[in-house]
Amino acid sequence: EKRKAEVDTLFAKMYEDWSAGRITEYNFNMLSEKYQGEQRELDAKIERLHEAMEAAAQTAVDAEKWIGLMKQYVNPTELTAELLNTLIEKILIHEAVKSEDGSREQEVEIFYRFIGKIE
Numbered sequence: 001e002k003r004k005a006e007v008d009t010l011f012a013k014m015y016e017d018w019s020a021g022r023i024t025e026y027n028f029n030m031l032s033e034k035y036q037g038e039q040r041e042l043d044a045k046i047e048r049l050h051e052a053m054e055a056a057a058q059t060a061v062d063a064e065k066w067i068g069l070m071k072q073y074v075n076p077t078e079l080t081a082e083l084l085n086t087l088i089e090k091i092l093i094h095e096a097v098k099s100e101d102g103s104r105e106q107e108v109e110i111f112y113r114f115i116g117k118i119e
Contacts, residue, residue, distance in 0.1 A: 004042040011035045062114035069113065089113045 014035070018028035073083055094107040111117045 001046055004039065004046065007035055007038050007042065011039075066112070066114045087112060089116075 011032070014023070014028065014031050017023045018025065023031075069086055073087065076083055089111045091111070092109040094109075096104045096106040098104055109117055
């Protein structure tokens with residue numbers, strides 16, 4: 001954001017130089033394209049950084065929510081519907097696959113609330 005402000009200032013000064021006749025129109029157009037390209041790149045980079053910061057903040061909030069839920073259910077003695085619905089977002093059960101030796105394998109994925117799937 002600091003560099004973007006610098007480029008904006010440079011662009012304004014360049015315009016003043018052009019309007020005062022200190023630089024040619026050719027140089028103005030050339031520098032104008034350069035600064036506008038840099039402004040677009042900086043805008044995109046700033047947007048990506050803001051999105052990354054928001055995602056990191058949301059991850060921290062989700063982790064705090066998860067910790068809060070886990071504190072409520074520290075030592076469960078049985079799996080109740082309430083506990084399951086509170087902690088688990090979804091469970092995916094994939095189709096069973098038979099191996100050559102005749103045994104069956106079936107993948108089960110558990111997605112927890114706020115934190116997703118734990119590998």
